[in-house]
Amino acid sequence: MGLGAFKRSLWVFHLNTGSCNGCDIEIIAALTPRYDVERFGIKLVGSPRHADVLLITGPVTRMMKDRLLRVYNQTPDPKVVVVVGNCGATGGVFYESYNLEGPVDRLIPVDIYVPGCPPRPEAIIDAIAKAWAKLEAMEAKK
Amino acid sequence: MIELLYLAASSFLLICVALFIALVFNGIERKLIARMQARIGPPIIQPFIDIKKLFMKENIVPDSAIPWLFNSMPAVALASSLIVLLYIPFAGMPALLQNYGDLILVLYVLLLPSLALAIGAFASGSSFAGIGAQREVVLMMSYEFVLSVVAISLAWLFSLCCPQANAFAFSTITSKPAWLLVGGAGFLGLILLFISSLAVMPAKAGKLPADIGEAKTEIAEGVLVEYSGRNLALLYMAQAVRVLAFASLIVALFLPWNLSSLIAIPEQLSMLADFLFFLVKVFMVMFASSIFVSAVTARLKVDQAARFYIIVVFLLSLLGLLLIGIDILM
Numbered sequence: 001m002g003l004g005a006f007k008r009s010l011w012v013f014h015l016n017t018g019s020c021n022g023c024d025i026e027i028i029a030a031l032t033p034r035y036d037v038e039r040f041g042i043k044l045v046g047s048p049r050h051a052d053v054l055l056i057t058g059p060v061t062r063m064m065k066d067r068l069l070r071v072y073n074q075t076p077d078p079k080v081v082v083v084v085g086n087c088g089a090t091g092g093v094f095y096e097s098y099n100l101e102g103p104v105d106r107l108i109p110v111d112i113y114v115p116g117c118p119p120r121p122e123a124i125i126d127a128i129a130k131a132w133a134k135l136e137a138m139e140a141k142k
Numbered sequence: 143m144i145e146l147l148y149l150a151a152s153s154f155l156l157i158c159v160a161l162f163i164a165l166v167f168n169g170i171e172r173k174l175i176a177r178m179q180a181r182i183g184p185p186i187i188q189p190f191i192d193i194k195k196l197f198m199k200e201n202i203v204p205d206s207a208i209p210w211l212f213n214s215m216p217a218v219a220l221a222s223s224l225i226v227l228l229y230i231p232f233a234g235m236p237a238l239l240q241n242y243g244d245l246i247l248v249l250y251v252l253l254l255p256s257l258a259l260a261i262g263a264f265a266s267g268s269s270f271a272g273i274g275a276q277r278e279v280v281l282m283m284s285y286e287f288v289l290s291v292v293a294i295s296l297a298w299l300f301s302l303c304c305p306q307a308n309a310f311a312f313s314t315i316t317s318k319p320a321w322l323l324v325g326g327a328g329f330l331g332l333i334l335l336f337i338s339s340l341a342v343m344p345a346k347a348g349k350l351p352a353d354i355g356e357a358k359t360e361i362a363e364g365v366l367v368e369y370s371g372r373n374l375a376l377l378y379m380a381q382a383v384r385v386l387a388f389a390s391l392i393v394a395l396f397l398p399w400n401l402s403s404l405i406a407i408p409e410q411l412s413m414l415a416d417f418l419f420f421l422v423k424v425f426m427v428m429f430a431s432s433i434f435v436s437a438v439t440a441r442l443k444v445d446q447a448a449r450f451y452i453i454v455v456f457l458l459s460l461l462g463l464l465l466i467g468i469d470i471l472m
Contacts, residue, residue, distance in 0.1 A: 008184075008185070009188070036182050038172075039183055041192070045358070045363070047367045047368075049370040050366070052199070076371055078199075
């Protein structure tokens with residue numbers, strides 16, 4: 001085992017940390033028949049305990065900070081964090097807002113950024129494929 | 143001694159084959175559901191890929207959990223769903239341990255995976271898992287009635303046709319199809335019993351529309367919420383095997399025909415033909431009761447699911463029992 005274990009089997013947990021729902025809808029679009037990520041073995045799961053990839057949208061509001069850290073710690077290793085959208089990467093339109101604790105990389109290590117407001121589903125799928133490559137690299141290093 | 147060794151070896155072989163078949167069927171199911179939703183769907187070997195990955199992952203035991211209970215229940219769930227296959231006629235052959243257990247034992251052992259799931263969920267200490275476990279137990283209490291009515295009706299039928307044999311034993315039940323023992327009213331009754339046992343399948347398998355214990359979008363996968371890594375892989379396999387076991391039970395009760403007894407097949411090929419025919423029958427049962435149903439339905443609410451099983455399906459099976467009773471007593 002080792003190399004290739006994550007190939008074609010990547011379970012994704014989606015966490016909204018105060019996003020406007022634009023990115024979230026684009027994530028749902030990736031599951032629809034048009035893009036159908038399940039054919040690559042990518043699946044949206046309901047619990048961070050099952051996840052390999054954390055898909056984070058939104059600029060991390062003050063209320064979501066503890067939840068974000070908790071979800072990050074609940075995810076079993078090896079894991080990859082993907083930030084979807086401008087808000088999570090830089091704060092976006094909410095930059096320097098009074099109620100922000102983010103962007104995401106101030107709180108937890110982020111592996112992949114997907115810029116866009118919102119990004120297209122192709123970009124999200126591409127990011128998840130990159131996450132797979134990163135997981136494989138992590139496994140190979142061990 | 144040799145006999146015991148032979149029994150152990152063949153049981154082991156059967157368990158391996160059954161696990162493989164269950165996972166392949168699970169892959170086919172995911173593919174078919176995807177096709178029905180106009181998607182391409184994952185490859186058929188997807189369950190194997192998923193399980194291999196889950197074994198690579200970290201196995202987290204939450205601080206609030208009772209570790210030994212939390213860790214042992216997935217193994218219990220998988221073991222009990224595999225063991226039940228040794229008592230059910232599998233692959234066109236009589237059950238391996240048919241002298242050691244009958245229909246009543248099978249119904250009880252088939253209960254164990256759900257129970258183990260619920261106990262493991264309670265032991266995890268998570269509130270989502272607690273809600274899921276309660277729902278699972280409520281559902282279990284509602285559909286077990288139906289299965290006992292089905293068992294009683296069939297045993298009544300067979301106790302009259304073969305008075306000297308054990309009416310609950312699978313060797314009696316599969317000796318001839320129940321459909322040939324009854325007249326018009328009884329035939330209708332058997333159809334109702336068949337339908338009600340098919341209706342139990344989604345609840346037994348944890349599939350839509352009765353997956354209220356594992357509702358992903360409501361209670362974050364419910365009973366499975368705290369499980370990760372190895373334990374989750376065991377539970378995934380347990381669920382796949384549970385579907386196969388229950389489908390084999392329905393096949394044994396209602397569709398016990400063998401291909402070799404229906405059409406002339408050369409002696410050497412008859413075992414293979416029976417095996418393939420059995421897989422076809424199991425797949426038909428799974429398709430009708432679980433795959434098709436879960437592709438076209440949405441999740442029932444908690445009270446709707448319980449009411450559906452405890453009122454609609456239970457009354458349907460009681461009506462079946464009544465019709466069979468009329469047929470026997472007239």
